[in-house]
Amino acid sequence: MKKKLIAGNWKMNGSLAANEALIRGLLAGLGTPAGQVALCVPAVYLAQCQALLAGTGLDLGAQNVSEHEAGAYTGEISAAMLRDFGVRYCLVGHSERRQYHGESDGVVALKALRALASGITPIVCVGETLAEREAGKTEEVVRRQLAAVIHANGHCISEIVLAYEPVWAIGTGKTASTEQAQQVHAVLRAQLKAATAQADRIHILYGGSMNAANAAQLLAQPDIDGGLVGGASLKAPDFLSIIASAV
Numbered sequence: 139m140k141k142k143l144i145a146g147n148w149k150m151n152g153s154l155a156a157n158e159a160l161i162r163g164l165l166a167g168l169g170t171p172a173g174q175v176a177l178c179v180p181a182v183y184l185a186q187c188q189a190l191l192a193g194t195g196l197d198l199g200a201q202n203v204s205e206h207e208a209g210a211y212t213g214e215i216s217a218a219m220l221r222d223f224g225v226r227y228c229l230v231g232h233s234e235r236r237q238y239h240g241e242s243d244g245v246v247a248l249k250a251l252r253a254l255a256s257g258i259t260p261i262v263c264v265g266e267t268l269a270e271r272e273a274g275k276t277e278e279v280v281r282r283q284l285a286a287v288i289h290a291n292g293h294c295i296s297e298i299v300l301a302y303e304p305v306w307a308i309g310t311g312k313t314a315s316t317e318q319a320q321q322v323h324a325v326l327r328a329q330l331k332a333a334t335a336q337a338d339r340i341h342i343l344y345g346g347s348m349n350a351a352n353a354a355q356l357l358a359q360p361d362i363d364g365g366l367v368g369g370a371s372l373k374a375p376d377f378l379s380i381i382a383s384a385v
């Protein structure tokens with residue numbers, strides 16, 4: 139069985155001092171986790187976190203990558219640049235990027251492609267808004283978002299990590315019920331199975347108000363292979379408790 143993956147998404151939080159305190163707190167309480175752990179940090183702190191995480195077994199992640207390879211794209215950061223800092227994972231298509239930065243399904247698919255080409259595992263985020271769920275469109279939306287990534291990445295799709303993050307559950311304290319989450323994860327797994335014989339080795343993470351109290355139940359579902367954790371990844375005790383639930 140594959141190990142579970144718990145990825146922290148710090149979003150636009152942190153400082154040199156706070157990052158160091160958080161990582162030292164995590165390392166002090168971590169022991170030998172049963173699963174894999176990654177921290178997706180703001181790009182300006184990659185070098186600092188690379189140094190703090192070196193030799194610890196925790197993986198470094200970024201939160202975004204350019205869909206372009208290199209060149210005149212002021213302010214953008216390429217996959218090759220991320221690789222220079224030992225980045226192992228990169229979030230792509232987080233709902234906050236889709237919503238506030240107009241990232242389309244096509245752009246998200248290209249970002250996944252760029253990451254893979256540089257040896258970085260993209261954590262591709264999909265999820266429906268509350269209005270879409272209420273209109274009965276959840277499966278249609280997540281399938282459309284994933285289809286674009288499958289289409290652009292061909293057989294390499296088996297190298298991605300997928301994250302189901304219902305938009306209405308992100309940062310709201312509302313978690314999808316275990317049944318709701320498992321149901322969508324099963325739909326995504328079936329879609330991956332139609333695209334690759336390796337679908338069972340793909341991690342499908344759940345994200346959206348995962349916390350110390352609900353993690354164990356979510357992570358016990360057959361198609362939930364880990365978590366993408368925002369708010370609770372900023373507090374060492376909470377994140378450690380989620381990591382401990384990933385058995």
Ligand code: PGA
Binds near residue numbers: 309367370
């Ligand atoms: P949250 O964020 O855990 O704070 O809901 C999850 C995410 O956006 O990745």
